[in-house]
Amino acid sequence: MSDLDQIYNTRILELAAHIPRTERLESPDATAMAHSKLCGSTITIDLKLDGERVVDFGQTVKACLLGQSAASVVGREIVGATVSELREVAAQMRAMLKQNGPPPTGKWADLAVLEPVRDYKARHASTLLIFDAVERAIAEIEAKRAEGGAAASVAEPASA
Numbered sequence: 001m002s003d004l005d006q007i008y009n010t011r012i013l014e015l016a017a018h019i020p021r022t023e024r025l026e027s028p029d030a031t032a033m034a035h036s037k038l039c040g041s042t043i044t045i046d047l048k049l050d051g052e053r054v055v056d057f058g059q060t061v062k063a064c065l066l067g068q069s070a071a072s073v074v075g076r077e078i079v080g081a082t083v084s085e086l087r088e089v090a091a092q093m094r095a096m097l098k099q100n101g102p103p104p105t106g107k108w109a110d111l112a113v114l115e116p117v118r119d120y121k122a123r124h125a126s127t128l129l130i131f132d133a134v135e136r137a138i139a140e141i142e143a144k145r146a147e148g149g150a151a152a153s154v155a156e157p158a159s160a
Contacts, residue, residue, distance in 0.1 A: 016068035032136035047137040090131035
């Protein structure tokens with residue numbers, strides 16, 4: 001088996017062929033995009049949270065097979081996930097690719113199929129696009145909430 005066969009295996013092809021949640025949301029809490037200059041891949045996501053839990057998600061994936069595969073797993077598992085869980089799986093993916101760390105486990109275990117990508121640094125950015133976009137959307141939501149909280153506290157009349 002060649003090195004490329006390890007990366008572009010049957011499971012990656014299956015995941016890429018079945019990307020869920022490809023409909024954009026009408027009223028997301030945030031929209032974020034991530035782009036790889038190296039390969040031209042782009043992923044745009046819409047995210048809706050209820051507190052710290054994802055209640056809806058949509059994505060447009062114009063990426064290589066690696067980006068498509070990662071987006072497929074995230075699209076399948078993201079609804080119901082918490083913000084901290086999403087940050088954790090993103091950190092695990094970065095560590096897996098860049099620091100020889102173990103792949104994610106549990107409901108995110110299918111991301112292990114991307115483990116051979118660690119040997120191809122030029123492919124890391126496209127593989128991580130979905131995580132970059134999700135973290136940007138979370139940051140946007142948190143910033144809006146912080147602004148809203150600050151505005152609300154400024155707008156509240158002083159107690160007499």
